[in-house]
Amino acid sequence: KQEVTQIPAALSVPEGENLVLNCSFTDSAIYNLQWFRQDPGKGLTSLLLIQSSQREQTSGRLNASLDKSSGRSTLYIAASQPGDSATYLCAVLSSNTGKLIFGQGTTLQVKP
């Protein structure tokens, strides 16, 4: 059974810091991995999608890496801003079940 874990559960940093959010999954049989952002009381906004054959994807200040063999992904946020404060969720699309399985999220607070 695929399980997705995100560490840490919460993170507070001062503005301007570079930071890394971690995601691990137990089954390497995946089609892709997707990072989402969720603001309080809102839906999910897709940030980055990494195919299983890819190693990383970049969008602006965000960079996501994928190591399928070790079951790990990281989301790197450069020069963090207060507007980055949100919950970040990673999800893997299992190639065994066709289901999108989520981690529990990392809640980030960037202090001015």
Place this chain on the structure above:
Amino acid sequence: EAGVAQSPRYKIIEKRQSVAFWCNPISGHATLYWYQQILGQGPKLLIQFQNNGVVDDSQLPKDRFSAERLKGVDSTLKIQPAKLEDSAVYLCASSRTGSWNYGYTFGSGTRLTVV
């Protein structure tokens, strides 16, 4: 392209009442999903449609939850009767066929509070 539309945004009901949520996916997306997200947790899949057929409803509490997708476009999710533990955000998502290439697009969700 327009996003996934959901309504209502918020709903407060008493336990044992019924409630319905509506979702309109992105045009051309054949696959539609309903997720339940309890506070502090990641979303959990309730049901998946491919066009107007159910692909997976293994985690849908069928004694109280029902869903339909008429004509393979809009979808409604109903809870009857609601319990306190149904308080959550209900998210609708859609994807093109072959979501392994394109990923999922989520709506803004409906926040349900059962009192």
